[in-house]
Amino acid sequence: MTPLGAKIRKIRKDRDISLKQMAADLNISSAYLSALEHGHRGTPTWFMLQRIITYFNVIWDEAEELQRLAEISDPKVTIDTSGMPPKATELTNRLAQNIESLEEEDLAYLTQEIEQRGARARAKNR
Structure with missing residues (x-):
């Protein structure tokens, strides 16, 4: 859902x-x-x-x-990591491999962490 x-x-x-x-x-x-x-x-x-x-x-x-x-509700997301650091590709693939087994609290934690770190990076780059 x-x-x-x-x-x-x-x-x-x-x-x-x-x-x-x-x-x-x-x-x-x-x-x-x-x-x-x-x-x-x-x-x-x-x-x-x-x-x-x-x-x-x-x-x-x-x-x-x-x-x-x-x-934020597209159920079939495609992420193009070409041109990004190797860690971006690794993260994307690990998430794809493991997302089905993550608990709701894990998903909430990871979402919050990504949002916070993304906001910090965007503020830093302004």
Whole structure:
């Protein structure tokens, strides 16, 4: 499941809207909506995301969160490490080999660590 899919599902469940009802209201197939929620489809188009935001009639903060989650919800990421140091290629390959066996807390720790180190590096390079 992607971060966006989890959020869409949570909002839908919190509002007691069935998957079939939401799909019908958006004029999309329930299979597509299910695949989107479960991370079997890529990030929706900007237009589809706007339709979902409008459908839920969310406030600005939640709409921005849905847009942010869409940006980090591609379930089939490709990372090109050509031209980077060998350690970048090694890290990418080790993550690909081990990601399925990592626990939720490990994933959260690694995500936080990468975000913090990336922010420091960007600030340093300004």
